[in-house]
Amino acid sequence: MKTLIPIIFFLLTAVSVYPQDSLLTEANQQYTDGKYEQAIDLYQRILKGNMESAEVYYNLGNAFYKTGKFTSAIISYERARLLAPNDDDIQFNLEIANQHVVDAIKPLPKLFFIRWWQSLTNKFPADGWAKISVVSFILALILAGFFFFSASSGLKRTSFWAGILILSVAVFSYNFAARQEKRMTEHRFAIITQPSVTVKSSPSEGGTNLFLIHEGLKVEILENLGTWNNIRLADGNQGWLPDSSMEKI
DSSP: OTTHHHHHHHHHHHHHHHHHHHHHHHHHHHHHTTOHHHHHHHHHHHHHTTOOOHHHHHHHHHHHHHTTOHHHHHHHHHHHHHHSTTOHHHHHHHHHHHTTOSOOOOOOOOOHHHHHHHHHHTTSOHHHHHHHHHHHHHHHHHHHHHHHHOOOHHHHHHHHHHHHHHHHHHHHHHHHHHHHHHHHHHOOEEEEOSSEEEEESSSSTTSOEEEEEETTOEEEEEEEETTEEEEEOTTSOEEEEEGGGEEEO
16 A cells, blocks of 8 residues: 555656646647637646746747737746746847837946856756755765765865865855745736836825836835835836736746
8 A cells, every 4th residue: 555655646646747748739839830829828727737837938928929918928038037047048038028118227237246146046946056955965975974984184185175165065056046946936026017007105096106117117026015015116216006006926
């Protein structure tokens, strides 16, 4: 019975995954045939089945773009980029879709070190950094074994310093994986989904009008108060918007 349970679990998993793969193949074929609305429906069915992947979001973004739904395309590309932050194709198509956004917000300049650190963090997705961390930790344990049990002083010295270096890699990789995972779960960014919306000075309709922004613009969510969000633009301007005016990435 103990052996049978894992086998049954494996078979159930395989049966559940197979229809999703079949749907993805069908969705890609619909896209290739130019049937973009049908492809969109299939991609969304895959996502509703908790089969999220950068590929599905990327293909969904392409299908939305082909139908002229640029805001939905931007949202899909942004979600794909969360799962594959270093994918050049996703970044390129996102930039193309952003050309349809009315607001051209110039971001505040960042220090070189911050830009370098963010680039390093985005080198791999969370799963990639996690794998590097696990492998590095195992190697560090092996080197620790050489250090404690080797009779050679030269090997002890080499394994000690190599172990320190690899353990540092494991720690940094774990930190990067945690950062990437946090980005995917905390939903700190959103895309404006209304044709135009006025940013308020306070979380109420009676707040002072600050400035007008338009559909497709990406904003950072700083805090929530009921159904209102304190948002910040790439240029540093801040204000309040209701939940109904945006969709979180």
